[in-house]
Amino acid sequence: MTVDSIHNGIVIDHIAAGCGMKLYHLLGLDHTEASVAIMMNVTSHRMGRKDIIKIDGDLPLNFDVIGYVDPDATVNIIQDGRLKEKKRVPMPTRLENVLRCKNPRCISTTEQELPQVFLLTDAGTKEYRCAWCETRAAGI
Amino acid sequence: MRSIIDIPDLSLAELDALMDRAEDIIARPDDYADACRRKKLATLFFEPSTRTRLSFEAAMYELGGQVISVAGADASSVAKGESIADTVKTVSCYADIIAMRHPKEGAARVASMNASIPVINAGDGGHAHPTQTLADLLTIRREKGGFSGLTVGLCGDLKFGRTVHSLLNALSRYENMRFVLISPEELKVPSYVKSEALKKKNIPYTQETDLERVIGDLDILYMTRVQRERFFNEEDYLRLKDSYILTPEKLKKAKKDLCVMHPLPRVNEISVAVDQDPRACYFRQVLYGKFMREALILMLLKEAGTL
Numbered sequence: 001m002t003v004d005s006i007h008n009g010i011v012i013d014h015i016a017a018g019c020g021m022k023l024y025h026l027l028g029l030d031h032t033e034a035s036v037a038i039m040m041n042v043t044s045h046r047m048g049r050k051d052i053i054k055i056d057g058d059l060p061l062n063f064d065v066i067g068y069v070d071p072d073a074t075v076n077i078i079q080d081g082r083l084k085e086k087k088r089v090p091m092p093t094r095l096e097n098v099l100r101c102k103n104p105r106c107i108s109t110t111e112q113e114l115p116q117v118f119l120l121t122d123a124g125t126k127e128y129r130c131a132w133c134e135t136r137a138a139g140i
Numbered sequence: 141m142r143s144i145i146d147i148p149d150l151s152l153a154e155l156d157a158l159m160d161r162a163e164d165i166i167a168r169p170d171d172y173a174d175a176c177r178r179k180k181l182a183t184l185f186f187e188p189s190t191r192t193r194l195s196f197e198a199a200m201y202e203l204g205g206q207v208i209s210v211a212g213a214d215a216s217s218v219a220k221g222e223s224i225a226d227t228v229k230t231v232s233c234y235a236d237i238i239a240m241r242h243p244k245e246g247a248a249r250v251a252s253m254n255a256s257i258p259v260i261n262a263g264d265g266g267h268a269h270p271t272q273t274l275a276d277l278l279t280i281r282r283e284k285g286g287f288s289g290l291t292v293g294l295c296g297d298l299k300f301g302r303t304v305h306s307l308l309n310a311l312s313r314y315e316n317m318r319f320v321l322i323s324p325e326e327l328k329v330p331s332y333v334k335s336e337a338l339k340k341k342n343i344p345y346t347q348e349t350d351l352e353r354v355i356g357d358l359d360i361l362y363m364t365r366v367q368r369e370r371f372f373n374e375e376d377y378l379r380l381k382d383s384y385i386l387t388p389e390k391l392k393k394a395k396k397d398l399c400v401m402h403p404l405p406r407v408n409e410i411s412v413a414v415d416q417d418p419r420a421c422y423f424r425q426v427l428y429g430k431f432m433r434e435a436l437i438l439m440l441l442k443e444a445g446t447l
Contacts, residue, residue, distance in 0.1 A: 105244060107264075111244075111247075127332075130246070
């Protein structure tokens with residue numbers, strides 16, 4: 001399977017297989033006009049199977065989302081057809097307006113313009129809790 | 141501006157200092173009779189409360205201060221849709237300190253971020269109720285002389301009970317404690333609470349379903365209410381609800397110096413006949429709560445530079 005190379009944009013590689021769509025939605029790529037390719041269950045020497053997202057265009061992305069979904073994913077920034085930067089995004093300690101608290105009794109469901117904030121409470125288990133009511137976020 | 145939203149907001153040294161202050165207020169109440177003269181406590185209670193609200197108000201009056209209040213959400217601008225942020229910004233113009241109860245979890249945190257005066261969380265839904273835990277701590281210290289070497293039994297709804305989680309957090313900071321967690325299978329302490337409060341600190345604990353089997357081992361018995369609405373089916377509730385009714389008969393198997401506590405209100409989980417037993421500490425617990433609230437108000441007003 002081949003996808004055209006991109007001139008300016010971002011390639012998110014080595015996403016754990018099955019997490020690509022979650023990352024696509026959390027990055028808001030379903031609401032962009034840029035060309036986006038998602039490849040799922042691609043064969044990988046290192047991982048066995050992996051997902052890849054290619055974004056054609058210079059989009060402002062919330063990189064914390066990538067670290068939240070998969071801190072082992074590789075972010076490749078392409079400029080003028082060349083690899084400008086390659087990096088991993090560590091698990092963020094704070095996520096703002098990425099997740100929504102599922103607790104119907106949480107103050108974030110009613111308070112005007114209160115941001116949805118989640119804090120990393122256990123890096124070992126990737127546990128995030130709502131900063132307001134401390135309800136645990138649903139897993140990836 | 142320092143506020144108290146949950147028990148982890150207070151260090152072990154601060155918990156001890158608050159208890160020391162409360163003991164001093166008990167011993168020398170006249171010395172504190174004008175401590176908060178011309179200072180105002182605003183009690184913002186957006187859901188029903190008897191003990192906590194009166195306790196805060198009595199505490200402020202005993203310190204020589206005054207109280208202004210909102211009598212429920214229906215009587216305030218919150219009924220018109222005003223946010224918590226705007227409410228506390230307004231109240232900050234009138235009062236020196238706020239005690240707030242709100243049905244939404246996290247409401248007190250939002251209030252503390254917007255008020256220009258200290259906020260004390262007097263209960264935010266099922267999330268936290270730190271001054272109840274302060275009352276519990278002083279009760280244990282007054283009744284048992286300290287914390288070391290105690291076997292504490294927590295009984296009833298250990299899954300949803302906010303007082304149990306906060307008390308575990310506070311007591312687990314003291315050395316040489318042991319816990320017996322007595323509950324139906326359906327209402328055991330959540331694993332994340334056990335992990336944080338007990339397992340990470342290697343604190344010994346056992347989980348039991350039969351109160352009578354372990355009551356003789358306990359120095360403290362902290363009763364809570366088993367709530368019907370927590371059960372998925374009526375059969376389980378009916379099967380379990382009477383397991384944890386404390387009666388004089390069950391107390392016969394307990395130590396002579398057991399301390400029976402309850403955050404109140406009780407429904408039927410402690411027989412009224414137990415009230416006559418000197419081991420029943422739950423009404424003294426209410427009294428100690430008032431003194432701890434006095435100590436907390438003093439601490440926060442001093443830190444804010446108001447006193």
